[in-house]
Amino acid sequence: MNLSSQQTRHLAGPEALAREIPDGASIGLPPDYSPVAMAVVRALVRRGAKDLKLIGVPVLGLCADILIGAGCVREVETSAVTLGEAGLAPRFTEAAEKKRIKIIDATCPMIHTGLQATEKGVPFMPLRGVLGSDLVKHHPDWKTIDNPYAKGDPILLAKAIVPDVALFHARWADAAGNVWVGRRGELATIAHASKACYVSYEELKPGDMLEDELLAPGCIGSVYVTAVAPAPRGAWPLGVPGAYGIDDAHLMHYARLAKTAQGFRQYLDEFVLKTVAA
Amino acid sequence: MSYAKEELLAVTIARLIGDARHVAVGAASPIPALAVFLLRERNGGVPRVSLLQKRSGNPFTEGSRELFDLAGQGRIDVFFLGGAQIDGEANINLVEAEGKRFPGSFGSAYMYFTAGKTILFREEHSPRVLVKKVDFISAPGWSAPQVQRRGGPAALLTGKALFQWQKEKRRFLLQSVHPGSSAEDVRANTGFDYDAPASVPMTAAPTSEELALMRGPVARVIAENYPEFARRVWGAALAVLRPA
Numbered sequence: 001m002n003l004s005s006q007q008t009r010h011l012a013g014p015e016a017l018a019r020e021i022p023d024g025a026s027i028g029l030p031p032d033y034s035p036v037a038m039a040v041v042r043a044l045v046r047r048g049a050k051d052l053k054l055i056g057v058p059v060l061g062l063c064a065d066i067l068i069g070a071g072c073v074r075e076v077e078t079s080a081v082t083l084g085e086a087g088l089a090p091r092f093t094e095a096a097e098k099k100r101i102k103i104i105d106a107t108c109p110m111i112h113t114g115l116q117a118t119e120k121g122v123p124f125m126p127l128r129g130v131l132g133s134d135l136v137k138h139h140p141d142w143k144t145i146d147n148p149y150a151k152g153d154p155i156l157l158a159k160a161i162v163p164d165v166a167l168f169h170a171r172w173a174d175a176a177g178n179v180w181v182g183r184r185g186e187l188a189t190i191a192h193a194s195k196a197c198y199v200s201y202e203e204l205k206p207g208d209m210l211e212d213e214l215l216a217p218g219c220i221g222s223v224y225v226t227a228v229a230p231a232p233r234g235a236w237p238l239g240v241p242g243a244y245g246i247d248d249a250h251l252m253h254y255a256r257l258a259k260t261a262q263g264f265r266q267y268l269d270e271f272v273l274k275t276v277a278a
Numbered sequence: 279m280s281y282a283k284e285e286l287l288a289v290t291i292a293r294l295i296g297d298a299r300h301v302a303v304g305a306a307s308p309i310p311a312l313a314v315f316l317l318r319e320r321n322g323g324v325p326r327v328s329l330l331q332k333r334s335g336n337p338f339t340e341g342s343r344e345l346f347d348l349a350g351q352g353r354i355d356v357f358f359l360g361g362a363q364i365d366g367e368a369n370i371n372l373v374e375a376e377g378k379r380f381p382g383s384f385g386s387a388y389m390y391f392t393a394g395k396t397i398l399f400r401e402e403h404s405p406r407v408l409v410k411k412v413d414f415i416s417a418p419g420w421s422a423p424q425v426q427r428r429g430g431p432a433a434l435l436t437g438k439a440l441f442q443w444q445k446e447k448r449r450f451l452l453q454s455v456h457p458g459s460s461a462e463d464v465r466a467n468t469g470f471d472y473d474a475p476a477s478v479p480m481t482a483a484p485t486s487e488e489l490a491l492m493r494g495p496v497a498r499v500i501a502e503n504y505p506e507f508a509r510r511v512w513g514a515a516l517a518v519l520r521p522a
Contacts (some may be wrong), residue, residue, distance in 0.1 A: 031342065034342070058384075059384065078382060079383055080382030080383065081381055084306075084331075085306070088380075088381065089381070093379050096379035097378065097379050105373055105383060106383075107383050107384070107385055107386065107416075108343075108346060108384055108388065109350075109388045110388075112346065127350075128350055128388070128391060128392060128426060129387060129389075129390070129391030129392055130387040130391070131425050132415065132418035132422075133417055133418060134373075134414050134415040134416070135383060135416065152424050153424065154424060154425060155426075183338065183339045183341065185338075185340035185342075185344065186341035186342050186343060187341070189343065
């Protein structure tokens with residue numbers, strides 16, 4: 001399989017990015033502490049996205065709960081879904097208990113390892129541990145083999161994970177389509193392993209960031225990036241490290257409202273559906 | 279000298295950590311964090327601690343996979359795990375029980391194998407949590423001999439008692455009960471069978487030195503990272519400490 005290396009396109013905003021992500025796509029998403037493209041997630045809800053498969057790299061939070069609650073999701077593969085200090089993710093929990101979505105439970109390093117296999121263009125990669133967990137029994141893509149270099153040494157293989165789409169938010173993008181994510185290495189892993197990569201960003205940085213020795217190590221090069229679009233405060237109510245923090249009060253407000261289907265509807269009406277298109 | 283339950287649990291964890299070089303503390307674990315910072319205060323900055331939930335200045339530069347790579351390399355000596363259910367074979371369940379869904383397994387299925395030792399910690403001590411057999415094994419308490427495994431459970435600490443894990447017997451041994459509980463109370467509230475000595479000692483109380491450290495310099499560090507917890511445990515005393 002060949003992953004793309006076309007020129008990065010510059011789009012108008014979150015709505016335009018959301019239009020690029022087709023129904024039925026598998027989407028690699030970062031945890032709440034890594035910049036999440038929340039403005040694009042809200043645009044996906046507004047455009048009525050359907051049958052998405054969310055892949056938590058390695059866990060999911062608010063964005064998954066909103067997409068699940070809004071009926072955009074068919075399947076979730078993740079190591080956990082949590083709102084952190086704000087507690088359980090209520091729409092995920094209810095959908096799971098009522099079996100409205102398919103859940104493939106994983107463990108964090110198996111997700112990283114599956115993506116790292118794709119980064120290297122190999123079909124699988126081994127990982128220690130995990131054997132004897134019920135996760136192995138239920139996961140469709142994990143196999144145990146005997147270490148070919150040592151007899152009687154079982155080891156688990158993660159099948160290469162290739163998301164259709166990587167979606168996240170970055171502090172900066174530049175004209176060439178490079179994006180800066182700092183130390184959030186899981187974002188680079190998702191970008192490297194996905195068929196298409198869509199990034200919303202806070203600010204456009206003048207010049208080429210890859211020519212700046214201090215910025216370059218925190219960049220994902222444009223070769224991996226399909227399209228970018230500006231979305232100031234686009235991670236809100238989550239944060240962008242170094243720019244703004246997580247809006248904890250809003251998260252608590254969400255956790256309270258989303259406990260019921262009716263409260264969740266109210267949240268959508270107030271914070272998602274009425275938002276003016278960017 | 280009177281002390282808070284959290285302070286008793288923290289000094290007990292500190293004793294379990296012993297002379298580890300590097301301790302990783304996961305999200306929502308203020309009591310283990312208190313234990314590690316108590317040790318660091320006492321031992322001149324040893325052990326190294328990685329607070330995984332830290333929003334700024336966390337120890338990793340390659341993203342969240344770096345924790346697991348570190349553990350795989352044997353660079354993490356002590357880790358903490360809990361569970362919606364924990365059973366008598368030290369299996370933990372973070373996925374689902376009795377039709378209820380929990381967040382998920384996180385990195386437990388890997389960290390339980392790769393960290394040097396794991397301290398199981400769950401404050402709720404009830405037959406609902408401490409079960410005969412977990413409904414779902416997120417991470418197994420023991421492995422067949424051919425399975426490579428660096429670490430595993432060392433102990434189980436709850437709000438009522440401390441159990442030691444007996445690797446060879448694959449069973450817990452009741453080591454001590456906390457003030458306010460008793461051997462009978464622990465037996466009645468534990469869903470799994472375990473070994474116990476004829477006479478079960480009390481969990482050792484925090485010393486006045488430990489309490490002074492925790493309520494002084496350690497409280498300041500904890501308040502930065504776990505403000506709600508610090509307010510709950512030290513309340514008004516903390517307001518006095520804050521300006522320093």
